[in-house]
Amino acid sequence: MITGGGRPMTATEWLTAPQWEALAADAELPLLALWGEPGIVRAAFQDGDALRLVALLAEDGQYPSLSRARPSAALFERAAHDLWALEPVGTPDGRPWLDHGNWPVLNPLSGRPVRHATPPSLPEFLPAEGEALHRLPMGPILPGIGEPGYLHLSVAGETIVRLEARLGYAHKGTLGLMPGKSPRAAARFPARMQAEATVAHSLAFALAAERATGAEVPPRAIALRAVMAEIERIAVHLRVWQQVLELAGPSPLADQAGLARETLLAASQIAFGHRLLMDRVMPGGVALDLEERGLSILRDALLLLAQDLPRLGRATLRHGPLMEALAGLGTIRHDQARAYATGGPTARASAVMTDARMLGDTPYVELDLEIPLQADGDAAARLEQRIAETVESRRLLATMLDALPDGPVSVSLPQRAGEGAALVEAAHGPCLAWLALDDGGLIRAAMARDPGWGLWPLLEAAAPGTTTERLPLLMAGLGLTMSGMDL
Numbered sequence: 001m002i003t004g005g006g007r008p009m010t011a012t013e014w015l016t017a018p019q020w021e022a023l024a025a026d027a028e029l030p031l032l033a034l035w036g037e038p039g040i041v042r043a044a045f046q047d048g049d050a051l052r053l054v055a056l057l058a059e060d061g062q063y064p065s066l067s068r069a070r071p072s073a074a075l076f077e078r079a080a081h082d083l084w085a086l087e088p089v090g091t092p093d094g095r096p097w098l099d100h101g102n103w104p105v106l107n108p109l110s111g112r113p114v115r116h117a118t119p120p121s122l123p124e125f126l127p128a129e130g131e132a133l134h135r136l137p138m139g140p141i142l143p144g145i146g147e148p149g150y151l152h153l154s155v156a157g158e159t160i161v162r163l164e165a166r167l168g169y170a171h172k173g174t175l176g177l178m179p180g181k182s183p184r185a186a187a188r189f190p191a192r193m194q195a196e197a198t199v200a201h202s203l204a205f206a207l208a209a210e211r212a213t214g215a216e217v218p219p220r221a222i223a224l225r226a227v228m229a230e231i232e233r234i235a236v237h238l239r240v241w242q243q244v245l246e247l248a249g250p251s252p253l254a255d256q257a258g259l260a261r262e263t264l265l266a267a268s269q270i271a272f273g274h275r276l277l278m279d280r281v282m283p284g285g286v287a288l289d290l291e292e293r294g295l296s297i298l299r300d301a302l303l304l305l306a307q308d309l310p311r312l313g314r315a316t317l318r319h320g321p322l323m324e325a326l327a328g329l330g331t332i333r334h335d336q337a338r339a340y341a342t343g344g345p346t347a348r349a350s351a352v353m354t355d356a357r358m359l360g361d362t363p364y365v366e367l368d369l370e371i372p373l374q375a376d377g378d379a380a381a382r383l384e385q386r387i388a389e390t391v392e393s394r395r396l397l398a399t400m401l402d403a404l405p406d407g408p409v410s411v412s413l414p415q416r417a418g419e420g421a422a423l424v425e426a427a428h429g430p431c432l433a434w435l436a437l438d439d440g441g442l443i444r445a446a447m448a449r450d451p452g453w454g455l456w457p458l459l460e461a462a463a464p465g466t467t468t469e470r471l472p473l474l475m476a477g478l479g480l481t482m483s484g485m486d487l
Contacts, residue, residue, distance in 0.1 A: 012042070012053040012419065020056045021064045030341035032423070032432050033449035034066065034076035035175075036084035038111035042447070043073075044421065044432055046341060049359045051421050053434070058086050061110075065091035072340045075453060079487070083175065085110040095124050098168040098487065109176055128154035128162035136468065140169060142475070147482040155468060163463035163471075165456050170486040178446045183209035183283040183413060183435065190433065190448050191278050194484030196239070199225075199232040200426030201448060201484075202281035204433035209283035211420030212437050213413045220407045221285035223400060226363040228277045228286075229424070230397040231268050231298075234305075235261055235276075236427035236479070237345075237390040241316070243476040244383055249322040256312050260305060267301035270294055285410030295401060302398045309394060313387040326380035330462035330474040333377060342454035344429030346478060349385040350377035356425035367396055379477045415441030426451055428479045450484025 015023070023029075029045040029052065036042060041063045045052040056063055065088035066073035077088040078097035085107035088094070099106070101120025105113035139150035148169035154162040174193060178186040183205070190205040191198050203225055210217060238261035245254035265275040271294030272280050280287050290298075317323065332342075337350040347354055351373050357364045358371070372388045374381035421434040429451030436444045455478055466474055 012055050015054050015056050017056065017064065020054070023054065024064050024066045025069050027069045027339070030338065031066065031070050031072050031076075032341050032430065033434075033447060033453070034073055034080060035434075035447040036080045036086045036109075037445050038084065038109070041080065041086050042434075044434065044449070046354075046423070051423060051432075053421060061085050062087045062089050064089055067091050067093065070339070072454070072457065075457065075485075081107075083107065083109045083487075085112075098171050100168060103171075108173070123150075123152075123166060125152045125164050126162065130154075130156055130161050133161060139166075149482045153468065158467045158469060160463050160466050160468060160471065163460050165460060167456070167482050167485050170483050172483075172486060174448065174487050175446055178443045181443055182441060183213075183437075183443065186443055186446070187282050188279060191281075193448060193487075194450055194452075194481055195276060196236045196428065196479070196481060197232070197426040197431055197450065197484060198276055198278045199228045199281055200424045200431040201433070201450070202279070203229060204422045204424040204431045205435070205448065206281055206283045207422035207424065208420040208433040208435045209413060209437075211422065212418035212435050213416055213420075213441065214418070215284055215411055215413045217285050217411060218408045219405045220289075221409045222363055223404050224286045224290055224409060225281055227290070227298075227397060227400050227404075228272065228280055230393045230400065231264060232277060233427045234390055234393045234397070235264055235268075237386045237393070238264070240386055240476065240479050241383070241390070244326075244379075244473065245316065245322070247473045247476055248325040249316065249319055253312065253315055253319070256308065260308050260312065263301050263304055267297045270297045282410070284413050285408075287410075289409045290404070295404075299398070299401060302394060302401070305394050306398075309391050313391065316387065317384060323380055325470070325473065326383060326477070327378060329379035329470060330459075330466060330477070331376070331378045332458050332462050336458060336461055337377070340454040340457050342429055342451075342458060343425065344427065344451055344455075344479075345382055345385040345389055346429065346455060346458065348372070348389075349374040349381040351375045354430075356423045356430050359423065363400070364396070367399055369396065379474060382477045413441065417441075428452070428481075429454055448487070450481075452481055452485040455480055456485065 032044040034043045041058045042055045067077050068090050074093050080086045082096055082099040105115055107113055133154050136153040136155050140148045142149050150166040152164045174189050177189050190201040193201050238257050242254050242257035269275045332350050334350050337347040337352045343354050355371050374385050417437050417439045419436045424431045432449035434447040438444045
């Protein structure tokens with residue numbers, strides 16, 4: 001769940017090895033994240049409308065693998081081995097993930113890092129079965145994304161048989177930069193994890209810090225956070241919408257989507273001093289208030305969007321060649337989207353009803369949030385889902401601006417020990433933050449989960465059968481980014 005302030009939350013359950021093994025065999029609870037500390041493995045599950053946090057003492061650095069029953073755990077387990085030297089016993093995939101052999105030390109967060117003693121080895125990729133297959137590498141800069149990554153394709157002619165992604169090229173050491181800092185001082189790091197979720201990551205981090213300390217955030221700050229979150233959501237949806245149109249639709253419609261996004265971002269710059277709202281959400285509230293001029297500019301921008309979005313949406317969905325190109329492309333089944341705790345428009349386009357805005361005590365409870373669903377799970381359904389959610393977010397934003405409460409916009413955080421976690425809906429899916437604070441209120445350990453952890457495995461699942469020519473269109477509609485997963 002997510003809340004407006006530091007309300008009590010479920011504490012971490014410390015499990016025995018048999019209990020962890022039982023959890024590994026039960027794939028019903030969606031796994032949101034798995035991470036570690038020296039000698040400890042942790043995991044977060046979504047249990048109804050609450051977060052369930054569990055931990056296990058990893059004797060000799062080993063623990064029973066969750067990925068045996070949950071493919072969604074595989075990337076997390078590989079990253080946990082790279083960072084904390086935690087070995088998942090029984091894993092079907094023990095390859096490195098973040099560490100490509102170029103770091104100066106092995107397992108930098110393990111408490112006992114050692115220097116790399118050997119040169120980097122060649123990456124390993126899973127085999128593909130079929131006749132007359134050949135390998136096609138893509139990267140390190142992928143088309144339509146502009147971030148460093150590598151795709152390893154096994155193709156038969158132009159048809160993709162297997163796709164594997166290899167990320168980690170933009171590893172920033174985020175989790176290692178936060179310990180020893182106050183939540184206020186460390187807030188700049190989650191804000192820079194991923195440009196299209198800077199508000200969402202900042203909000204999840206702030207909520208986790210407020211829960212850990214018991215801070216109560218003023219109502220106006222809670223409302224302004226929701227305003228910023230919806231601005232970010234609309235801007236990201238319009239960016240994806242524009243990119244899909246640039247790849248397969250008429251240029252005039254792509255230009256209109258870009259102009260609509262620019263209208264909102266320009267208003268955001270005037271209202272909050274930053275187009276992408278970076279560093280505007282902080283633990284304890286928000287960094288600055290919304291003045292009357294900024295409020296007026298935002299309202300004017302929303303009036304323009306109220307006229308443009310429905311017309312642009314109709315024109316997009318009625319464009320025959322575009323919708324033909326998207327129909328049947330990269331179909332993601334309902335069970336796949338649920339298994340990877342994907343969330344966001346991708347899950348809802350596969351008829352998975354999940355949205356962290358509906359969980360817990362949030363500003364959305366009283367706003368009659370209307371979340372549509374699509375059933376087909378293909379690229380056409382994902383675009384239709386984003387269009388509908390863009391229109392709904394514009395409505396929500398207008399309602400929020402008309403009902404902003406008065407009062408202060410921040411409070412100080414108590415300096416105390418505690419643990420907190422929060423789940424926040426970003427434009428592409430859920431962002432998770434977890435913090436543990438020491439007695440002085442400084443960060444002892446932290447974790448941040450980006451929506452990409454649920455999206456990249458689905459690209460690998462959806463790509464087979466697609467041609468290499470259509471792959472950029474598939475990737476654009478999923479809203480993939482690398483930075484948030486490179487930690």
